[in-house]
Structures are given as structure tokens and as C-alpha cells.
Amino acid sequence: MKGTKYFCFIFLMAFSLLANPGFSQSKVSIIPQPQQMVVLKDSFALHQAHVVLPKDRKALRVADFFIDAVKQQTGIDLNADKNSNTINFNYSKEIKESEGYEIEITPKKINITAKNDTGLLWAVQSVRQLIPVGPVIPANTCSNVYLPCLQIKDAPLYKWRANMLDVCRHYFPLDYIRKHIDMLSYYKINTFHWHLTDDQGWRIEIKKYPGLTKTGAWRKEANDAVYGGFYTQEQVKEIVEYARARNITIIPEIEMPGHCLAALASYPELSCRKIDFEVANYWGVINDVYCAGNEKTYQFIEDVLTEVMALFPSTYIHIGGDETPKYRWKQCPACQKKINDENLKDEAELQSYFIKRIEKFLHSKGRMLIGWDEILEGGASSDAIVEVWRGEEKAKEAIANKNKIIQTLYIDSPLSSLSLSKTFDFNPAVNDKSEFVLGAECPLWTENVTEFNADYMIYPRLQAFSEAVWNGKTNYHDFLSRMKYHYFLMDKMGILYGNEDKSMYDVSIQYLPVQKCWKLYEHHGNNKLSIHYDLNGNTPTNTSPAFSDSVIIEKPGKISVAAICEKSSSIPVLFKLEVSVATGLKPVFKTECHKNYNKGGIYGMTDGIAGTMKYGDGIWMGWWGDDLDMYVDLGSEKSISYFQINAMQQVQSWILLPSFVEFFISSDSINWQKLTTLSHTVSDQDLKPQIYCFSYQSPQAVKARYVRVMAKNYGKLPEWHNGAGGNSWVFCDEFVIR
Numbered sequence: 001m002k003g004t005k006y007f008c009f010i011f012l013m014a015f016s017l018l019a020n021p022g023f024s025q026s027k028v029s030i031i032p033q034p035q036q037m038v039v040l041k042d043s044f045a046l047h048q049a050h051v052v053l054p055k056d057r058k059a060l061r062v063a064d065f066f067i068d069a070v071k072q073q074t075g076i077d078l079n080a081d082k083n084s085n086t087i088n089f090n091y092s093k094e095i096k097e098s099e100g101y102e103i104e105i106t107p108k109k110i111n112i113t114a115k116n117d118t119g120l121l122w123a124v125q126s127v128r129q130l131i132p133v134g135p136v137i138p139a140n141t142c143s144n145v146y147l148p149c150l151q152i153k154d155a156p157l158y159k160w161r162a163n164m165l166d167v168c169r170h171y172f173p174l175d176y177i178r179k180h181i182d183m184l185s186y187y188k189i190n191t192f193h194w195h196l197t198d199d200q201g202w203r204i205e206i207k208k209y210p211g212l213t214k215t216g217a218w219r220k221e222a223n224d225a226v227y228g229g230f231y232t233q234e235q236v237k238e239i240v241e242y243a244r245a246r247n248i249t250i251i252p253e254i255e256m257p258g259h260c261l262a263a264l265a266s267y268p269e270l271s272c273r274k275i276d277f278e279v280a281n282y283w284g285v286i287n288d289v290y291c292a293g294n295e296k297t298y299q300f301i302e303d304v305l306t307e308v309m310a311l312f313p314s315t316y317i318h319i320g321g322d323e324t325p326k327y328r329w330k331q332c333p334a335c336q337k338k339i340n341d342e343n344l345k346d347e348a349e350l351q352s353y354f355i356k357r358i359e360k361f362l363h364s365k366g367r368m369l370i371g372w373d374e375i376l377e378g379g380a381s382s383d384a385i386v387e388v389w390r391g392e393e394k395a396k397e398a399i400a401n402k403n404k405i406i407q408t409l410y411i412d413s414p415l416s417s418l419s420l421s422k423t424f425d426f427n428p429a430v431n432d433k434s435e436f437v438l439g440a441e442c443p444l445w446t447e448n449v450t451e452f453n454a455d456y457m458i459y460p461r462l463q464a465f466s467e468a469v470w471n472g473k474t475n476y477h478d479f480l481s482r483m484k485y486h487y488f489l490m491d492k493m494g495i496l497y498g499n500e501d502k503s504m505y506d507v508s509i510q511y512l513p514v515q516k517c518w519k520l521y522e523h524h525g526n527n528k529l530s531i532h533y534d535l536n537g538n539t540p541t542n543t544s545p546a547f548s549d550s551v552i553i554e555k556p557g558k559i560s561v562a563a564i565c566e567k568s569s570s571i572p573v574l575f576k577l578e579v580s581v582a583t584g585l586k587p588v589f590k591t592e593c594h595k596n597y598n599k600g601g602i603y604g605m606t607d608g609i610a611g612t613m614k615y616g617d618g619i620w621m622g623w624w625g626d627d628l629d630m631y632v633d634l635g636s637e638k639s640i641s642y643f644q645i646n647a648m649q650q651v652q653s654w655i656l657l658p659s660f661v662e663f664f665i666s667s668d669s670i671n672w673q674k675l676t677t678l679s680h681t682v683s684d685q686d687l688k689p690q691i692y693c694f695s696y697q698s699p700q701a702v703k704a705r706y707v708r709v710m711a712k713n714y715g716k717l718p719e720w721h722n723g724a725g726g727n728s729w730v731f732c733d734e735f736v737i738r
Helices: 057-074 117-128 174-186 233-244 261-266 295-311 327-331 333-341 347-364 392-400 420-424 454-458 461-470 476-493
Strands: 036-045 049-052 085-091 101-105 109-114 146-154 160-166 191-195 218-220 226-228 249-256 316-320 368-372 385-388 405-408 437-444 505-512 517-524 530-534 550-553 557-565 573-577 621-624 628-649 661-666 673-678 690-711 729-737
Touching: 049 057, 057 085, 057 117, 101 117, 109 117, 117 146, 117 174, 160 174, 160 461, 174 191, 174 233, 191 437, 233 249, 233 295, 249 295, 295 316, 295 347, 316 347, 327 333, 327 347, 333 347, 347 368, 385 392, 392 405, 420 461, 420 476, 437 454, 437 461, 454 461, 461 476, 505 557, 505 573, 517 530, 517 557, 628 661, 673 690, 690 729
Parallel strands: 049 085, 085 109, 160 191, 160 437, 191 249, 249 316, 316 368, 368 385, 385 405, 405 437
Antiparallel strands: 036 146, 101 109, 101 146, 218 226, 505 517, 517 550, 530 557, 557 573, 621 729, 628 690, 628 729, 661 673, 661 690
16 A cells, blocks of 8 residues: 555645744644543654554554645655654554554554554544644644654544535535545544435435436526536545545435425336426425335345445445324325235324335345434334434333434534534433444534535534534533644635534625615625625626625515535525515514514515515515414505415425415505405415515506405414414515505
8 A cells, every 4th residue: 555645635734943842731632532631741853753554554554644645734745764763553452442543652653552553544544633733834744743652542433423415405526525524534523424315315326226316416406507517436435535634324215105395306207196396496395205115126225225225335225214204194095005904003104114114125235224313103023223413212222222322413503503512522321321332423414405505504613513422521611721733724625614502604685765775784704705796686606796794775676695615605695685565664574484484574565675585584574374464554545456475385394385365455554445366376385495476466556545455364284384384474565565
């Protein structure tokens, strides 16, 4: 392995020249903190050292990795045999833990000792964190670098320390994947869970089924742009090897029996309805799933998994198993026949049959199944690994079934709700059942995350998570002190990391009725960003007008806003502003909206700001189980002829279009004349998020002082819905009168 280059994205930079320093325990900033560490007074001159190349092939690979990493960090060539100080790699049977290691640094040598090459590499990552971070020095210039003399004995608390990246909602290029793996390894995260298939995209090449990437890897966005991408099998092999060289096992996730619309768009015969589908360009739980009564479904999945297993040597294969609606199965003759033929009780047991059948296939290939905690529904094999995401009760349920579990901590949660301190305090333990807890994972779902803001969501929470699952008993204030080194490191790398309580950036807009204009606000938690806007709805660039804090918008139109850092930018936020007779009038609500969706001001439906495709954008107003009923006072009798209100449908979020909308006029706000009743033909099973415009053009102008609109709530959610029998939402926005 001599001479093999393991390029480490993290450290494509140089470091400072240092005088021979003194070191103390407080100046050592290793994360996760070792279990035992004693810092001594003397120092080791790295620039006067060479690596004694081990004879063992695996140990030699680790030594080469270390040599290359130090060369990238400092310019020092540790191949220089003339140097007197030595760095030695050793195996020892006295170290019992498979990932355990020991480091001894004296003024003349570094001894790195472990049970195997896994422990050796973790030791190397600790030594790398001892190298001081400083200003950039010229390329090919060796610096005088001193490391503290110390003794470390270390091993992890949990053997499963994982991160998951969802590349289906948003695709991440290979360069980002490599950089991400570098960072995971640097903080001793040993498992990368790669979420490769979902409703919004199929991201892995399967040669037997080319339609999966020809069709399933691409989706048409709301603006008709085509979005997507996938990884070829050769690229996957390269990434798997890249990760293996850094002590990381990649666990592929191939979703089933739900979250598979991208596959069904490619091969609709695998569905219960056998109709044409489109890859989803929206989020949520979708009713169309694999047909569990069709033998072709199982053959397809086995074929797919056979190719997947050839690419990923991991013992474990993740099959998802979460959020599988049973409605299509209830309506499907083939699924009902399968229930009868297999003597199953119901659709929940059909799901269990599905999962167990796939598990049996994986076992026949020497692999083990991992699934989200929904695989417990209908009964699960005790051999399956259960990844728990729905709380302690599901963890206890799995343990009661004798399943090993993986706990989760979702780092796509806003920083305001999952702060750095909460992440640091995370404890995967479940009562006294530690033998069932393999460890933990910090998933990053990417509905609202792209390459632009992923690092902001991940760091520094990843460092805190790594400390929690490796050590689990350190001091938070000491952790913050050690993080100073790592913040400086990430600054050098250009990583847009987050902080405890600030989002990356927020944009909002408010109508100012007195001034008859709008005020656009921004707040960002990273000083590397600048916020730009465009008054014509075009995507802002770094040459577009920039603003900080706020800016006045005087004319209606389409306002596009984006955060920009160097050549990278966020997904633009688009505001549509319009003026009508009602704009700026204070509405009177006959039914109160829900407190969580009250638009943040008294002008609600009349601020001239149209709601976006996100129901939580702060613009929409929502009524749960109730109707919208409101009116405005025009101040005097006016001649009017056009009436409009928009409503939203996002079925997976319990939001359905109103059954009908009615417009009224009055001269006294007591006696009302109904002008029209408007209905629609949109199916309540149309899962695609959409905004529907209810508008009425009067054949002749009418005169009125008061104008009222009523939107009738859909009612109780239908039987096929996940929330069947519960209240539905009606979401409306912007009452327009002309």
C-alpha cells in the first residue's frame, strides 16, 4: 500500500510555524475526548520524525494514510528516514476492545498501539487533532510542528456510531460525499447510512432495471425544471472503498414496501393500481406502495438487493419499512388474496410477511436486515435490527421482542429545538437493557436541506453527537473549550457550520398599512453569507442588490430572495405581492384561525402577500376542523366585480381544499347577499401539493361596503388517510377584491 494516496478533503491546507511550546491538558482538543488521557510537560518534534513502516499490510495502509494526512496538513514528509524521532504502529493482544487504541508520545517517539487496524486508524485521527491549526504557509514548505507528550487509552462506549444522509429529497454530488466521509472518520463515526431510494428519487444504478435511473432518478419540479441525479455502480464502489479506508462501513437503504414512488414511476406494474405515476416533487407519506400480493414485486426487490449486496460488503442492509399506508392493500384483490393464502390476520400482518420474507432472503445471502421501528407492526423477527425514531416506547417494544436497536437523533431538526447542549446530552441508553442497544445514529433528512446548508445542520452537532456516543461522560463546558480548535479548523475548510440557537438564515415579509408598502426582513446566523434579492422574480446572484436586516419594497410584483456564499447559493424564496381594494383593510373573522397559523398580524388575509407552496411559511392562515368565515369593510360603498381567495391542498399534512367557497356582499354587515358558490373537481386523493384559486367575475359590477368570504372545511379525514376520522385543515390566503 506504500505510496497510495488517500486524499483527505479536510486538510487541503497548511499550518503555522510554532516555537517549541509547553502543553497542558486544557490545550489538547481531541473530539471525541479519549476515555483516559494524561498530558505530560515535554513535546515531540513532528518535523524531526519518520514513520517506521510496519510489515503488516493493514497496518501499513494506516501508516500510509497518516503520512499522506500529515503531508497535506503541514508539508512534513514522514518518509524521511534520516529524521531521528520515530512513529511506530503496533498490534497488541492486551487491548481487548476491537476499536480500542493506546497512544504514547515521548520526546523521541510516538507509539500507536491497537488490537487491529481499526484501532490504529482511530489513534491516527486523534494524533491528527494534536497538530496545531494556524495561518496558511506557502505550499511545499515544512513547518516546525510540536505535539504534546501524553498517554491515551481509549475505546468507544457504543460500537454503532452512525450518520444518515438522505440523498433522495436532494441529491449530493460525489465530492460532497467524500468530504462528508472524511469528516465522519475524523470524529470516529464508523457507520454511514446512505438513504438511496425514496418517493422523490432513486439514486443508485441497478443494471437489471435501467428504468430506475432513467425515470426514477429525475423529477419535475413545480417550476417545470427537471431535478435529480444518481450514482453509477462504479461510483458506489469507489465511495465504499473510500469509506472503508477511513474505518467507515456504508449501510445502503433501499426503501420498501412504502416510500417507493420513484420505483413505481419506473415500473408501475409493481403497484396495486398499475397506473402511470410521476416521481414525487413533494414530501410526505404517499398511499401508493409496492403491491405485496404480486410475486413480481418480490422478484424485483430480490434482484435489486442482489446488485446492492454486490456493491456493499456490509453485514447489514437497511430496508426502511417505515410509513407504509395500508389503504391500497385493502383495495387490492392480489393483496387480499395473499392475506388469505398466507392465513394472515390483516394488512399489518401482510407488512410483517413482506418484511420477514425479505429478511429471509437477506439471511440466505449472509446479511442482516435493519428497518425503522414500523417493522414491528404485525410482528417482527427478533433477528432484525430496529432503528428507533418514534421514541422510548418503540425502543422498549423492540427490546421486549429481543431486537437489537439503534437510537436516533434527527439533526435536520431546527437548531432552536435541538441545540448543541441537547445534542451533547443525548443518551442512547434504555433503562438497564444496554445489551440490546447497539448505539445511535444522527440522520439528516433533506426535504429542506441541500448541499448549501447541509453543513450548517450537521456541525457542530456532529461533534457533540460523536462525544455522546464515544465517551458519554464528559463536561459540556470542557467540550465547548475544545470546540474552539474545531471551529477554527472548519473556518479554514470553508465549512458553513451552525451554532446553538440561530438558523442559517430566515427571510420574512410584512405589509405596512400606513405606508402602503412592504418590508422585507432577513436574519442570518453566519457572517460568511450575504442576502440578495431580485424584484422581477429571477434567481438572485452575487451581483443582485444585497441587504441586511430589512429593505422596503414599494411596488407589487415577484420578489426573489437568496443567501449567497461565494459561488454557492440557497434555494430562492419567492414572494408574490399584489394590490387590490382589500389590501391593507383590517379583516373581521367570524371564526378564529388556529393560533399556530395566524399569519402573525391582524391584517391576515389582506396584506397583499400570496402564500407560497409551504404551508408553514407564515403567510397562510389555517383552520382546523372549522370553516374560514371573514369579511372586510371597504369604508364606503364601492363598485366591485371580481372576488378571489386561494386555498391549499397538501393531503399528507391533513390539508384539503374546502368543499366549496362562497362570496357575499352587504351594506350593513348584518344582512348578506350571496353572489356565488364555487366548488372544484380536485380529488381528495390527489397528493400533489397545490394552490387552487377560487375566483368569481360578476357579469355586472355590484355595489357594496362589506364583502365576505366563507370557505367550507372538507370535514373528517377519509378512511384511506393516515389520520382517518380526524379533523382536516383548511388553509387560505389573500382575499382579493377588484
